[in-house]
Amino acid sequence: MALLLLNRRPILPYLPAWLPEASLIVLTAKSALTGPWPCPPEECFTRLVTVDDYASAEVDELIDTLCADEDVERVITTAEIDVVRAARARERHGLPGQTVAGALAYRDKYRMKALAARQGVPVPPMALVRDTGELRSFAAVHGLPVVVKPADGAGSVGVRVLRDHRAVGECELPGDGTWLAERFVDGxxxxxxxxxxxxxxxxxxxxxxxxxxxxxxxxxxxxxxxxxxxxxxxxxxxxxxxxxxxxxxxxxxxxxxxxxxxxxxxxxxxxxxxxxxxxxxxxxxxxxxxxxxxxxxxxxxxxxxxxxxxxxxxxxxxxxxxxxxxxxxxxxxxxxxxxxxxxxxxxxxxxxxxxxxxxxxxxxxxxxxxxxxxxxxxxxxxxxxxxxxxxxxxxxxxxxx
Known part of the structure; x- marks a missing residue:
């Protein structure tokens, strides 16, 4: 079984023991090449490819190349950055595993909570916003404080809590992403x-x-x-x-x-x-x-x-x-x-x-x-x-x- 692992976790030395049945092709961030190793890294896997910038578009091109060259049967991941990336690769190459729709539901916080709310799961008041005007409108309806964050963020990166109307009016939202506004929850x-x-x-x-x-x-x-x-x-x-x-x-x-x-x-x-x-x-x-x-x-x-x-x-x-x-x-x-x-x-x-x-x-x-x-x-x-x-x-x- 040929598996393509997309990786930026410091877990590579453990993979031969975790997946002894598989032929492992590993595409990894260079920063994840930490030891101690049971053997030289390049000898532990069928193929090992490292990249300096794991978030770059180069990674998607390498995924397609490896899937084609190595007759990959499954694409597997461990990190948030790879959830949608892997699902799209599976779709392009006709491989089993989590679908793009499923991956987006677990990555896009607005989609996630909208689907959950339809089934009766309580969620905070929320809306997608594109600019300060829409953010101001949300605050007017739902009150303060307001939390604004990237809809597909992780690790609380880019999250801001706006506690008064001045902060809302001064909050600039870059136009290169989708932003989620939520009523602040104190719990x-x-x-x-x-x-x-x-x-x-x-x-x-x-x-x-x-x-x-x-x-x-x-x-x-x-x-x-x-x-x-x-x-x-x-x-x-x-x-x-x-x-x-x-x-x-x-x-x-x-x-x-x-x-x-x-x-x-x-x-x-x-x-x-x-x-x-x-x-x-x-x-x-x-x-x-x-x-x-x-x-x-x-x-x-x-x-x-x-x-x-x-x-x-x-x-x-x-x-x-x-x-x-x-x-x-x-x-x-x-x-x-x-x-x-x-x-x-x-x-x-x-x-x-x-x-x-x-x-x-x-x-x-x-x-x-x-x-x-x-x-x-x-x-x-x-x-x-x-x-x-x-x-x-x-x-x-x-x-x-």
């Missing part, structure tokens, strides 16, 4: 991560963030999340909400990873934030594997390839985990801890450079250090997340202007 952001197929959720684990991704991307708040215990009533409600969203969108026939986000409102309601048809970022894959024994990248790739996938039991989780990605602040980094002394710390890595000036986070996934930790199922999750933030705040020192 706790929760997420569900797992596997789906044929319009149904096969397995999922519910978690909650301490801070919203937008606060991480715009204000440098740590991205900290922990899994909810199965006995938490919110976990069951999030599972039901996720199942409703997956059922409302075009079904992906193959086993596919998903990352769904919801707002838990002060009135106890749930609103859909967004859902993606790929593994979640930051520490989600590692935490999920520690809890279930299943690697979401491996399962996602094997599913897209049409190969057998080991799905965890619906109630199966060996234990609960959380993770923290600590973003750079604007200023000079003066001190980083070398280790994490918290009693439930599992893995800590610091890779920021002391003495270096940073410009703050560029997205919600930027970081100078990361932590994976166990969650005590007998305690509330939020205090455990705050304990992680308190430790980091006392250890990481920044010199700001």
């Amino acid at each position: 706790v952001v929760c997420h569900v991560d797992g596997l789906m197929a044929k319009g149904e959720v096969l397995h999922g684990i519910a978690s909650r963030y301490l801070h919203a991704n937008l606060d991480t991307a715009t204000h440098g708040a740590p991205s900290i999340s922990g899994m909810l215990t199965p006995s938490d009533p919110l976990a069951d409600r999030l599972a039901g909400a996720t199942a409703a969203v997956v059922a409302a969108l075009p079904a992906v026939e193959e086993v596919t990873a998903f990352h769904a986000e919801f707002f838990h409102m002060p009135d106890d309601g749930l609103l859909l934030c967004e859902i993606a048809c790929r593994p979640g970022g930051c520490g989600i894959v590692e935490a999920y594997e520690l809890a279930t024994g299943v690697n979401l990248y491996a399962a996602h790739l094997r599913g897209q390839a049409g190969l057998p996938v080991g799905v965890p039991d619906r109630d199966g989780a060996r234990s609960r985990y959380g993770w923290a990605w600590f973003p750079p602040r604007r200023g000079m980094l003066r001190h980083l801890p070398a280790a994490c002394p918290l009693p439930r710390a599992h893995r800590f890595a610091a890779y920021g450079v002391v003495g270096t000036s940073y410009q703050g986070p560029g997205s919600s996934t930027d970081s100078v250090a990361e932590l994976i930790f166990r969650v005590d199922g007998g305690e509330e999750v939020e205090p455990q997340l705050r304990a992680v933030e308190d430790w980091w705040s006392g250890e990481a020192l920044w010199e700001t202007g």
Whole structure:
């Protein structure tokens, strides 16, 4: 079986073990060529092609060339940037897998939420806007604050919160993209991560963030999340909400990873934030594997390839985990801890450079250090997340202007 992997994740050394049945043709961002490798990279795959600019049009041309030259049977991916790109390649070459319509439903947030709302899933008030006038009209109808963002964005890049009419009037929208305006939602952001197929959720684990991704991307708040215990009533409600969203969108026939986000409102309601048809970022894959024994990248790739996938039991989780990605602040980094002394710390890595000036986070996934930790199922999750933030705040020192 000849598989074409489109890749910008640092997962390449693991692929021979994850997909031993396949002949792997890999088209990857050069930045993803990290080790350690079981063999020289060019010897691990049938063909390895690297590019410097993974977002360029050159990648689409290379996809077509590789599909034709290597008799590719499936195109597989792990990253948001490749969801629609891969679907269009499948359509051009008559290959099985997620369709363009399905890919767009998971990438275009307006289309996603419109389809979900038609099936009764609660979503925030929203509209597509082309200019400041349309944005002003939206704010007049739905009130302030207003969130404006790229309809196909990721990692909270390009998201702005407009809190008064002056900010709305001064907000310039570049004409090279589609912009989504939404009524700002003030709620706790929760997420569900797992596997789906044929319009149904096969397995999922519910978690909650301490801070919203937008606060991480715009204000440098740590991205900290922990899994909810199965006995938490919110976990069951999030599972039901996720199942409703997956059922409302075009079904992906193959086993596919998903990352769904919801707002838990002060009135106890749930609103859909967004859902993606790929593994979640930051520490989600590692935490999920520690809890279930299943690697979401491996399962996602094997599913897209049409190969057998080991799905965890619906109630199966060996234990609960959380993770923290600590973003750079604007200023000079003066001190980083070398280790994490918290009693439930599992893995800590610091890779920021002391003495270096940073410009703050560029997205919600930027970081100078990361932590994976166990969650005590007998305690509330939020205090455990705050304990992680308190430790980091006392250890990481920044010199700001």
